[in-house]
Amino acid sequence: MFFIPGFVITLVTFPGVIVHELAHQLFCRYFKVPVFKVVYFQMGNPAGYVLHEAVKNKAQGILISVGPFIVNTVIGALISLPAALPVFTFHTAGPLDYVLIYLGVSIAMHAFPSRGDANVIWHSIKEESTPAWVRIIGYPVVGLIYLGSLGSFFWLDLLYGAGVAIGLPNLIIYLLK
Amino acid sequence: MEETPSTAEPVSTRDCANCGQPAMEGDHPSPLCSDCRESFTRLHIPIWIRIFAGGIAVLLLFSLFTLPGSISLGVHLEKGKKAVREKSFSTAEKELTKVLEKVPSNIEARGNLLIAAFYNQDYDLFYATYKKLDDVNIEDKDLYGEIEKVMMKAGGYVTNDTLELFKKTYPDEAHIPDSAWARFLQAHGDDRYAELTYATQLYDRKEYHLSDSIAELALQSDNEYLPALMLGVGIKRDEGDLNGAMAYVDRILAINPESVWGLSAKARTFLRQKKMKPGLDLALRLYAMNKRDAYGISTLILAYHFNNLAGERDALIKKAQSAAMDSTGKENLKYALDVINNKEKF
Numbered sequence: 001m002f003f004i005p006g007f008v009i010t011l012v013t014f015p016g017v018i019v020h021e022l023a024h025q026l027f028c029r030y031f032k033v034p035v036f037k038v039v040y041f042q043m044g045n046p047a048g049y050v051l052h053e054a055v056k057n058k059a060q061g062i063l064i065s066v067g068p069f070i071v072n073t074v075i076g077a078l079i080s081l082p083a084a085l086p087v088f089t090f091h092t093a094g095p096l097d098y099v100l101i102y103l104g105v106s107i108a109m110h111a112f113p114s115r116g117d118a119n120v121i122w123h124s125i126k127e128e129s130t131p132a133w134v135r136i137i138g139y140p141v142v143g144l145i146y147l148g149s150l151g152s153f154f155w156l157d158l159l160y161g162a163g164v165a166i167g168l169p170n171l172i173i174y175l176l177k
Numbered sequence: 178m179e180e181t182p183s184t185a186e187p188v189s190t191r192d193c194a195n196c197g198q199p200a201m202e203g204d205h206p207s208p209l210c211s212d213c214r215e216s217f218t219r220l221h222i223p224i225w226i227r228i229f230a231g232g233i234a235v236l237l238l239f240s241l242f243t244l245p246g247s248i249s250l251g252v253h254l255e256k257g258k259k260a261v262r263e264k265s266f267s268t269a270e271k272e273l274t275k276v277l278e279k280v281p282s283n284i285e286a287r288g289n290l291l292i293a294a295f296y297n298q299d300y301d302l303f304y305a306t307y308k309k310l311d312d313v314n315i316e317d318k319d320l321y322g323e324i325e326k327v328m329m330k331a332g333g334y335v336t337n338d339t340l341e342l343f344k345k346t347y348p349d350e351a352h353i354p355d356s357a358w359a360r361f362l363q364a365h366g367d368d369r370y371a372e373l374t375y376a377t378q379l380y381d382r383k384e385y386h387l388s389d390s391i392a393e394l395a396l397q398s399d400n401e402y403l404p405a406l407m408l409g410v411g412i413k414r415d416e417g418d419l420n421g422a423m424a425y426v427d428r429i430l431a432i433n434p435e436s437v438w439g440l441s442a443k444a445r446t447f448l449r450q451k452k453m454k455p456g457l458d459l460a461l462r463l464y465a466m467n468k469r470d471a472y473g474i475s476t477l478i479l480a481y482h483f484n485n486l487a488g489e490r491d492a493l494i495k496k497a498q499s500a501a502m503d504s505t506g507k508e509n510l511k512y513a514l515d516v517i518n519n520k521e522k523f
Contacts, residue, residue, distance in 0.1 A: 019233070029219075172251075
């Protein structure tokens with residue numbers, strides 16, 4: 001496994017960071033949660049963040065935190081789907097196909113919620129007022145986010161991005177054939 | 178990586194934390210007046226992010242527009258490859274042709290089409306595909322291996338210089354003495370085309386037993402040698418051994434279960450065995466698979482005839498006569514018409 005500084009990866013895949021923060025913001029808007037500040041992209045750690053009011057509804061809080069997982073995965077997959085076959089199967093790709101694959105992988109690899117997102121869920125669900133069903137869902141989600149975060153050291157995020165952008169078209173074709 | 182802190186702890190004051198106006202009543206963590214709350218709740222997206230999102234939206238729309246075509250092409254390719262693996266060569270030819278109409282440079286589709294065309298005995302397509310694959314580097318080792326296997330087999334489907342030279346030493350090719358053939362075949366035991374040529378001559382002379390033996394010789398070096406199997410069907414049929422003919426047909430269908438010739442021969446054998454309904458059913462299935470094959474069409478005409486379906490028979494004859502046909506097709510149709518008019522024994 002070779003080492004590439006995180007800021008280089010973040011810089012190269014900046015579209016994914018922007019979509020990630022936009023997803024948080026859109027989920028806040030959907031649940032009418034006030035947003036005080038949004039940093040869509042910056043050269044630093046974190047590369048982007050959304051500062052919003054603490055969410056009283058725990059389920060909504062979890063959805064705001066994991067929103068990018070849904071949005072980035074869906075957009076990443078849809079953008080790269082039509083380009084994956086020309087690039088990897090038919091070898092007839094044009095420049096636009098490569099742009100679509102790049103965008104798809106960049107966006108999908110930033111689908112994983114960050115540790116900051118996990119912390120928000122963690123602090124929210126450990127309160128006594130949290131309903132049991134939210135805890136049942138919330139704790140595994142936090143665990144998975146931490147595992148994903150740990151896995152990113154081993155390129156799990158990139159593997160996920162590539163899986164969504166490249167593996168998914170082949171899976172669809174396999175299921176349809 | 179990006180973080181999403183959720184801060185803005187509730188403060189004790191009842192004034193709006195943003196504008197200082199009296200905060201609205203309500204159970205919110207942050208003391209905000211209704212105007213400020215509404216303002217913070219609204220989407221405030223900078224223009225450059227809007228442009229970025231617009232660009233992504235355009236690409237997304239483009240992707241959604243092109244997605245069905247791309248997926249469909251991938252499905253045709255996978256179906257074609259699967260059909261080749263499952264020996265459904267007629268299906269494979271149709272699926273792979275669709276891929277190559279859109280992506281003529283695809284080696285995988287072209288290579289698999291070569292295999293399908295060979296087993297379908299579509300030699301024009303086989304040769305055209307072979308020409309297009311000439312000098313192309315095939316990286317897929319399995320596909321390359323399969324193509325090599327087919328090319329080795331194809332060697333037995335065409336004549337060669339040695340055989341041509343041998344034939345030229347005799348004034349009449351049809352009357353080459355058996356002793357000369359025997360010497361030639363002894364010296365060139367691996368020449369399937371020569372064995373087939375001699376077996377065909379014996380068949381024409383109605384020396385069925387010897388013809389069958391020579392055809393079997395060719396099948397010993399390639400047990401999938403289709404011309405010899407087809408000759409075997411004719412030999413057994415003409416000997417009146419319909420079970421023997423069916424055994425040869427089944428060998429053809431084991432190699433290519435969708436073989437138009439094989440299925441036609443099976444349907445005709447059923448008809449000769451007086452199994453009229455199975456013969457008609459098979460002829461109809463064959464016609465549904467391939468509506469342009471003259472042998473299949475004439476088989477269905479015969480099946481209609483022997484099942485006393487004169488209306489369907491005549492409609493199909495009319496349709497076949499108005500369609501463009503090559504000389505073989507015309508010959509096939511003429512044979513069916515001669516059988517119907519009792520000019521030819523079925």
